[in-house]
Amino acid sequence: MLAVTILGNNSAVPAHGRHPTSQVIQTYDHKFLVDCGEGTQMQMSAYKVRPGKINQIFISHLHGDHYFGLIGLLTSLGLNNRKNEMNIYSPGGLKEIIELQFNVANAHLPYPIHFHVLNEEKIVFEDKKIEIECFRVNHRIECWGFIFREKKNMRRLNPSAIAKHEVPISCYEMLQEGKDYISPGNKIIKNEDLTKEGPHSFSYAFCADTGYFENIICKIKNVDLLYHESTYLDALEEKAVARFHSTAKQAATVAKKANVKKLLLGHFSSMYEDVSDFQKEASEVFENTECALEGVCYLA
Amino acid sequence: MLAVTILGNNSAVPAHGRHPTSQVIQTYDHKFLVDCGEGTQMQMSAYKVRPGKINQIFISHLHGDHYFGLIGLLTSLGLNNRKNEMNIYSPGGLKEIIELQFNVANAHLPYPIHFHVLNEEKIVFEDKKIEIECFRVNHRIECWGFIFREKKNMRRLNPSAIAKHEVPISCYEMLQEGKDYISPGNKIIKNEDLTKEGPHSFSYAFCADTGYFENIICKIKNVDLLYHESTYLDALEEKAVARFHSTAKQAATVAKKANVKKLLLGHFSSMYEDVSDFQKEASEVFENTECALEGVCYLA
Numbered sequence: 001m002l003a004v005t006i007l008g009n010n011s012a013v014p015a016h017g018r019h020p021t022s023q024v025i026q027t028y029d030h031k032f033l034v035d036c037g038e039g040t041q042m043q044m045s046a047y048k049v050r051p052g053k054i055n056q057i058f059i060s061h062l063h064g065d066h067y068f069g070l071i072g073l074l075t076s077l078g079l080n081n082r083k084n085e086m087n088i089y090s091p092g093g094l095k096e097i098i099e100l101q102f103n104v105a106n107a108h109l110p111y112p113i114h115f116h117v118l119n120e121e122k123i124v125f126e127d128k129k130i131e132i133e134c135f136r137v138n139h140r141i142e143c144w145g146f147i148f149r150e151k152k153n154m155r156r157l158n159p160s161a162i163a164k165h166e167v168p169i170s171c172y173e174m175l176q177e178g179k180d181y182i183s184p185g186n187k188i189i190k191n192e193d194l195t196k197e198g199p200h201s202f203s204y205a206f207c208a209d210t211g212y213f214e215n216i217i218c219k220i221k222n223v224d225l226l227y228h229e230s231t232y233l234d235a236l237e238e239k240a241v242a243r244f245h246s247t248a249k250q251a252a253t254v255a256k257k258a259n260v261k262k263l264l265l266g267h268f269s270s271m272y273e274d275v276s277d278f279q280k281e282a283s284e285v286f287e288n289t290e291c292a293l294e295g296v297c298y299l300a
Numbered sequence: 301m302l303a304v305t306i307l308g309n310n311s312a313v314p315a316h317g318r319h320p321t322s323q324v325i326q327t328y329d330h331k332f333l334v335d336c337g338e339g340t341q342m343q344m345s346a347y348k349v350r351p352g353k354i355n356q357i358f359i360s361h362l363h364g365d366h367y368f369g370l371i372g373l374l375t376s377l378g379l380n381n382r383k384n385e386m387n388i389y390s391p392g393g394l395k396e397i398i399e400l401q402f403n404v405a406n407a408h409l410p411y412p413i414h415f416h417v418l419n420e421e422k423i424v425f426e427d428k429k430i431e432i433e434c435f436r437v438n439h440r441i442e443c444w445g446f447i448f449r450e451k452k453n454m455r456r457l458n459p460s461a462i463a464k465h466e467v468p469i470s471c472y473e474m475l476q477e478g479k480d481y482i483s484p485g486n487k488i489i490k491n492e493d494l495t496k497e498g499p500h501s502f503s504y505a506f507c508a509d510t511g512y513f514e515n516i517i518c519k520i521k522n523v524d525l526l527y528h529e530s531t532y533l534d535a536l537e538e539k540a541v542a543r544f545h546s547t548a549k550q551a552a553t554v555a556k557k558a559n560v561k562k563l564l565l566g567h568f569s570s571m572y573e574d575v576s577d578f579q580k581e582a583s584e585v586f587e588n589t590e591c592a593l594e595g596v597c598y599l600a
Contacts (some may be wrong), residue, residue: 012376012379012381013341013372013375013376013380014341014342014345014376015345019342020492027355038338038339038341038342038369038372039338039339039342041314041338042314042319042338042339042342045314045315062401062404063402063405063407064371064372064375064405064407065375068368068371068372068401068410069338070306071364071368072338072364072368075365075368076311076313076314079312082311093404096400097400097401097404098397100397100400101362101364102360102399102596104393104394104397105362105363105364105441106440106441107364124378141404141405141406159346188464202589223513291561
């Protein structure tokens with residue numbers, strides 16, 4: 001299970017009580033931060049998200065509404081005497097910005113930061129249970145989306161089939177991993193005859209800031225939860241195109257073509273005080289749509 | 301009259317609903333911003349302080365809790381299509397930090413910024429009615445305080461004395477400016493015999509982050525309102541000294557020695573959830589003391 005807590009759902013500037021982009025993605029073992037607009041640390045405090053356990057931060061691109069809160073968060077973690085290393089994944093240039101600010105303050109963090117520059121679509125983080133892959137989106141400057149995928153769960157042994165074929169206990173693990181069983185009489189028994197599908201592995205795709213971009217559809221195919229920006233409503237599609245942003249309708253079209261389970265809309269323009277029309281517009285194309293609301297935790 | 305609106309009164313990190321340092325000082329003609337911690341633009345929005353008319357920003361020093369909100373504010377002003385030039389007064393290094401961040405975003409502001417590096421105690425801004433002087437305080441890195449002084453108001457003519465000495469109208473302006481009158485018979489009549497004191501000229505001193513520092517007393521002598529940091533209570537005086545900060549008692553001692561009219565305490569450590577003890581401690585030394593509360597407008 002993945003839990004996505006929205007800390008900011010507005011674009012460009014804070015407005016109408018909404019904040020610039022930031023989200024926390026939690027698994028049983030990890031807490032990942034995606035983007036870090038100004039005020040993210042205050043939003044964490046408001047929604048009781050403790051930042052101490054975050055060891056990986058993903059910054060989609062270097063427009064300020066996606067990272068101006070990072071220096072403050074890193075500073076506060078230092079003042080709180082953090083010791084664990086922090087890993088930051090972003091386009092090139094961020095390291096220089098952060099280090100310059102610590103240098104002028106003659107400040108020395110009590111924990112190390114490792115900056116990882118994104119430069120190709122690949123898995124940027126993984127452990128036994130999860131992998132995180134970055135992919136390019138289509139924005140005015142270099143910009144990356146991120147997919148969080150639980151690794152495929154082990155298959156479940158089918159006790160009656162195992163008894164029938166007299167499979168020895170020493171082969172159970174192999175079966176759980178999906179391999180076939182070869183009996184003492186050299187008969188191959190297919191894995192699917194001895195096991196059942198394991199529990200579902202959840203996935204979440206964060207599509208950052210992007211114009212309508214069909215290239216991402218194959219990347220995010222079948223994810224359980226898709227966060228796609230929708231800065232504007234369809235009436236302002238031209239503006240969306242010119243600014244490399246999407247409309248609610250376009251976000252829904254991507255969700256539909258990618259066959260995702262659920263769509264979350266966000267990055268709303270400050271032009272809109274009320275965002276309920278985004279959900280209405282998108283759900284005409286893709287029904288299972290919600291507006292990402294700050295402080296709310298969405299499950300995938 | 302000067303009106304000081306507190307946007308942030310906490311030190312180092314946001315905590316207990318308190319924000320890092322920022323204040324707006326308003327006169328009839330101007331709106332000045334002093335320091336700009338993270339979230340300042342949100343605080344402006346919360347307290348209905350419109351930033352469009354701010355043309356001068358004073359940054360006391362380059363610790364993050366005093367300027368991490370600046371880049372976001374400047375960006376938002378640009379997105380709001382500001383055209384007027386902005387003047388920023390700060391220690392050296394800020395220009396590079398700001399420009400680097402605009403460069404990586406390939407962002408171009410629609411208004412010019414002039415960076416003024418503080419390097420000596422002097423008047424950094426003045427017009428006919430007000431002058432703003434910077435002065436050094438004693439902090440871990442280069443740090444500046446600012447005094448806002450209304451210029452001396454013209455003296456008021458004393459009608460009966462003018463009639464008695466038959467002063468011609470052509471000399472009134474000279475008298476208002478404080479000069480003596482020389483009668484046709486070459487008799488010198490002292491200005492104070494012909495005029496009265498003009499209206500009071502108000503003054504406000506912002507003392508930034510500083511350890512107890514007697515050098516500032518002569519600078520801020522007799523100001524109407526003094527903002528002096530008090531990061532700690534007296535029980536933690538050693539900590540205050542080690543960190544180049546002050547206690548409430550020390551702030552009050554400065555206020556008393558400088559003979560100011562009123563003391564405002566701020567920059568409270570996050571160690572203190574309740575700040576009422578600061579007022580109690582300081583008022584034992586200097587009675588007319590208040591804690592600077594966010595959203596409150598204090599007059600000088």
